[in-house]
Amino acid sequence: MAEQVQVFGFWESPFSRRVELALKLKGVEYQYFEEDLPHNKSDLLLKYNPIHKKVPVLLHHGKPIAESLVILEYIDDVWKENYPILPHHPHQRALARFWAKFIDDKVVVAVVKAAGSRGEDREKAIKEAREALETLEKEIEKSNKLFGGDDIGFVDIVGTVIAGWIPAIEECFGFQLLTTDNFPNLIKWSDQVVNHSIVNQILPPKTEIVAFMKANWKF
Structure with missing residues (x-):
């Protein structure tokens, strides 16, 4: 209930x-x-x-x-029987946990650091973020689908921070990370994620995220 x-x-x-x-x-x-x-x-x-x-x-x-x-x-x-999020096989489950933690510890940390810094510090943080995204680019290239395969899974759910928030951060703070030239597989993946019927209901509009960041992210 x-x-x-x-x-x-x-x-x-x-x-x-x-x-x-x-x-x-x-x-x-x-x-x-x-x-x-x-x-x-x-x-x-x-x-x-x-x-x-x-x-x-x-x-x-x-x-x-x-x-x-x-x-x-x-x-x-x-709720095991309702749409499994993590893979059943222990090794695949461990990999999903690894990539989810990688997104939060490497990608998110570097992107937030880039947003909150200037000059050489920002360039260094952007380089760190791009290197982390390159690692994800290679990983998603293996399946050419979602991280969860045909359906949204654990890593895709965690990765909505990339698909939904990085574009807003780029617009708000004036630097670019995700481009079709550099990350074609991640861009394709992002499009699949944000256009998923349920994800689309949950993610806030980019314009609202940008407005909130401009008003509240005081670095």
Whole structure:
């Protein structure tokens, strides 16, 4: 039932949106609580995630789970029969975890660093981001499909931060990373992801992300 599953999130957060996407793909009803970020965190958010004090938080039968990658695995474990997100084979599952962590630790960190720096520091961060994206470009080239194969999977869900947020960051901060010349496979993959019927419902419009970044990302 919807009241048994609650999500504390924020509309602009790619980490929050990936949790909603997983639930939508699995057909799990949930109650959504929009946090007034970045400054007015609710008492419930602080109660359910006292360590990191951030979204997303999944509440299931009154028990909180924090951190988006952990939440995604939890969702897949609990609703196993509803649209598997992670591969069944242990080796493939391990690879999916590896690439998901690679996206968050390498790509996202470098892109945010590029947005928040200037001059030589920005060029260095852009170089780091491109190198990480080149690694992903080679990986997606192997399948020439989605990271999850024919269907949206764990890595694709995590990768919505690339497909949905990097173009907004490029526009907002005036540098370019993803081009058809440099990353044809990632561009093709991004187009498939953002045009997926359920992903399209979840991702905020680029114009709104850009407007939020311009108003709130004060580096």
